[in-house]
Amino acid sequence: MTQLSAAQSPAPKGQKTDSSKTLYGGKGTRRITVRDITAAKERGEKWPMLTAYDAMTASVFDEAGIPVMLVGDSAGNCHLGYETTVPVTLDEITMLSAAVVRGTSRALVVADLPFGSYQEGPVQALRSATRLVKEAGVGAVKLEGGERSLAQTELLVQSGIPVMSHLGLTPQSVHTMGYRVQGRSEEAAHQLVRDAKAAEAAGAFAVVLELVPAELAAEVTRSLHIPTVGIGAGAGCDAQVLVWTDMLGLTGGRMPRFVKQYADLRGVLGDAAKAFAEDVVGGAFPAAEHSVH
Numbered sequence: 417m418t419q420l421s422a423a424q425s426p427a428p429k430g431q432k433t434d435s436s437k438t439l440y441g442g443k444g445t446r447r448i449t450v451r452d453i454t455a456a457k458e459r460g461e462k463w464p465m466l467t468a469y470d471a472m473t474a475s476v477f478d479e480a481g482i483p484v485m486l487v488g489d490s491a492g493n494c495h496l497g498y499e500t501t502v503p504v505t506l507d508e509i510t511m512l513s514a515a516v517v518r519g520t521s522r523a524l525v526v527a528d529l530p531f532g533s534y535q536e537g538p539v540q541a542l543r544s545a546t547r548l549v550k551e552a553g554v555g556a557v558k559l560e561g562g563e564r565s566l567a568q569t570e571l572l573v574q575s576g577i578p579v580m581s582h583l584g585l586t587p588q589s590v591h592t593m594g595y596r597v598q599g600r601s602e603e604a605a606h607q608l609v610r611d612a613k614a615a616e617a618a619g620a621f622a623v624v625l626e627l628v629p630a631e632l633a634a635e636v637t638r639s640l641h642i643p644t645v646g647i648g649a650g651a652g653c654d655a656q657v658l659v660w661t662d663m664l665g666l667t668g669g670r671m672p673r674f675v676k677q678y679a680d681l682r683g684v685l686g687d688a689a690k691a692f693a694e695d696v697v698g699g700a701f702p703a704a705e706h707s708v709h
């Protein structure tokens with residue numbers, strides 16, 4: 417097969433023909449764009465997303481090949497010590513996003529629009545998103561809501577800012593929704609499908625589905641041309657996201673059941689801090705090699 421005919425024949429769904437171009441494990445070094453995300457759905461390729469809130473952690477995940485990094489407003493809980501995501505400000509997300517952009521060279525960096533920075537309407541949303549693009553250098557923003565955020569999504573996309581939509585459990589609405597599984601009733605399932613279709617029609621490049629029954633998330637995934645990113649939404653989604661401090665066992669406290677823990681950083685950091693403290697108290701640190709003479 418010549419290169420030309422290879423380029424012209426689309427790969428069958430789910431089959432990877434050119435692994436040099438995959439989002440994870442690909443050999444490309446330039447920064448990933450939303451067009452690469454769209455192409456991955458066409459290839460039927462699954463991909464991982466992690467949150468990041470600082471340059472150092474982001475550089476570790478970037479070197480590990482994580483293609484999309486989310487500066488989530490979960491920074492409120494996981495980085496800034498708030499109870500919920502509600503108090504997080506645009507100034508805070510802008511500062512953290514700038515650090516994550518500086519810490520990465522390949523990942524597409526997506527920033528959450530925090531509560532109160534887009535609900536007033538499309539013009540407020542554009543003003544907020546423009547700050548994140550100009551001051552922090554993010555490649556896309558995420559906002560919660562499908563039909564209810566339609567006008568915001570449309571104006572951002574028309575203005576040249578890629579939008580990721582967030583449906584299902586939307587934590588900025590904790591005071592009206594709580595943290596509960598969404599889309600369980602037939603009515604709620606239909607609303608979720610309408611929201612996903614609205615986000616796609618408004619030009620969103622991807623949709624996060626949070627805490628949605630797996631069968632419903634799979635149905636939404638099949639009915640969209642843009643990828644779904646699941647968190648507590650089953651294996652039928654195109655991509656998966658976790659909060660990094662949950663995934664690495666740093667958060668502490670009770671975890672949502674959708675979290676898989678890949679390390680015990682809380683234990684590692686605590687043990688190291690105790691070892692340092694005991695060395696100082698006992699006089700074992702600093703030793704001669706840690707001193708100048």
Ligand SMILES: Nc1nc(=O)c2c([nH]1)NC[C@@H]1CN(c3ccc(C(=O)N[C@@H](CCC(=O)O)C(=O)O)cc3)CN21
Binds near residue numbers: 490597659662671
């Ligand atoms: N550390 C952290 N991890 C997250 O995943 C996360 C945040 N913070 N902050 C923002 C939102 C809030 N999220 C949450 C918070 C709580 C539950 C929770 O308690 N879920 C329970 C009950 C679900 C039910 O059965 O209705 C669970 O066991 O999953 C889920 C998602 C997800 N996001």
Ligand SMILES: CC(C)C(=O)C(=O)O
Binds near residue numbers: 582624657
């Ligand atoms: C959990 C993800 C999707 C999020 O919105 C966040 O981290 O804020």
Ligand SMILES: [Mg+2]
Binds near residue numbers: 488489501528587
């Ligand atoms: Mg969020």
